Amino acid sequence: MRSKLTVRNVEAVQPGSSDVILWDTELAGFGCKVTPKGKRTYFLYYRTADGQQRRPTIGLHGPLRPEAARDIAKRWLAQVASGKDPSQSRAESRAAPIMRDLCARYLAEHAETRKKASSVRNDRRLIDQHILPALGSRKVASVNRADIAAMHHSLRATPYEANRMLALASKMFSLAERWGLRPDGSNPAKNIDRFPEEKRERYLTEAEIARLWKVLHSEEGEAAASPSAIAALKLLILTGRRLNEILGLRWVWVDLDAGLLRLPDTKSGALLVSLGDPAIDILKDLKAAGCDPTFVIAGQRKGASLVNLQKPWRALRALAELDDVRIHDLRHTYASVGVGLGFSLPMLGRLLGHTQATTTSRYAHLAQSPVRAAADAIGDELLRLALKDKASDSTMGNVVSLDQFRTR
Numbered sequence: 001m002r003s004k005l006t007v008r009n010v011e012a013v014q015p016g017s018s019d020v021i022l023w024d025t026e027l028a029g030f031g032c033k034v035t036p037k038g039k040r041t042y043f044l045y046y047r048t049a050d051g052q053q054r055r056p057t058i059g060l061h062g063p064l065r066p067e068a069a070r071d072i073a074k075r076w077l078a079q080v081a082s083g084k085d086p087s088q089s090r091a092e093s094r095a096a097p098i099m100r101d102l103c104a105r106y107l108a109e110h111a112e113t114r115k116k117a118s119s120v121r122n123d124r125r126l127i128d129q130h131i132l133p134a135l136g137s138r139k140v141a142s143v144n145r146a147d148i149a150a151m152h153h154s155l156r157a158t159p160y161e162a163n164r165m166l167a168l169a170s171k172m173f174s175l176a177e178r179w180g181l182r183p184d185g186s187n188p189a190k191n192i193d194r195f196p197e198e199k200r201e202r203y204l205t206e207a208e209i210a211r212l213w214k215v216l217h218s219e220e221g222e223a224a225a226s227p228s229a230i231a232a233l234k235l236l237i238l239t240g241r242r243l244n245e246i247l248g249l250r251w252v253w254v255d256l257d258a259g260l261l262r263l264p265d266t267k268s269g270a271l272l273v274s275l276g277d278p279a280i281d282i283l284k285d286l287k288a289a290g291c292d293p294t295f296v297i298a299g300q301r302k303g304a305s306l307v308n309l310q311k312p313w314r315a316l317r318a319l320a321e322l323d324d325v326r327i328h329d330l331r332h333t334y335a336s337v338g339v340g341l342g343f344s345l346p347m348l349g350r351l352l353g354h355t356q357a358t359t360t361s362r363y364a365h366l367a368q369s370p371v372r373a374a375a376d377a378i379g380d381e382l383l384r385l386a387l388k389d390k391a392s393d394s395t396m397g398n399v400v401s402l403d404q405f406r407t408r
Contacts, residue, residue, distance in 0.1 A: 159195035225312035240334030
């Protein structure tokens, strides 16, 4: 059957015992199929550049009018004329991965093989909380910069979280380009301004250190936290280690005779940590207590370490009136005390396990007191030498005092 496809003509076709095809007289290859059950569907018949026959569906009659279906058919024929295959493109688009697929592949092929467990957990959290809810069902190739910018902007109340999510998205889309899921240079997470992040540097004062240490040895402190939690906090204070390094510490890594921790896997890789006598004493006490044969900081179950220090820490810091202090600030305090004692930044970097000098340089401003002390000592020595020369001068009457010389 041939007729110009209009609403009246399409609806006038009566279903038969088999499919009825109504061909359009205005556009070659454009038609409407009517099934025995009365379903009417627009389609386009064409041959590809290599002679293959195609008959892709355009859409259902009703939601789609003949005029709109004809316009789609014209666009497809224009693609065929340029050597493309619209049917194949549609099939590839339907089979194209969605963001949920990209996230799963990123975790399996990149994060879990190249990142530490804690970093993988954080990536998974960012994906589950932010990326999947916003973009999980979207095609990877269809996500644009506006989508990522909107997601980033929605987290503006938490700048650090927003920027970490943006960095993760950028990495995933870079991998998507490498894996052939997007064109090269199409990363939609690029050229989006990060939110400013307030640098937080909190160091405990001498009075605050004394107050916290007193709480750790008080009856109130022992009631608020387990012995394992209190021991963990003492080690954090005295070693400057990261939280996960202390909570996951195993006895097999502890060498009490040498005063060392041999950590096989830290943020900086394998690390040899030197211990001071106060930390060694705490470890000896824990060893003698025999709470767990595997982990230094024993958990509630045998053979398991303590996994969460936040709840006892909040209780203990409240007793010490240190509500704004985070556990990681204990590491900053360790560094600040080291700088205050005059230790060099390279030495401090070794103690903290920093692989980059720039990481330790954040404490450089704290070293001004030792520098001033060194300047005073050198100046005093030079004055002593100068006064010694003047004292030996026979033409001098009385010896000039140091304070008098400084005022000249």
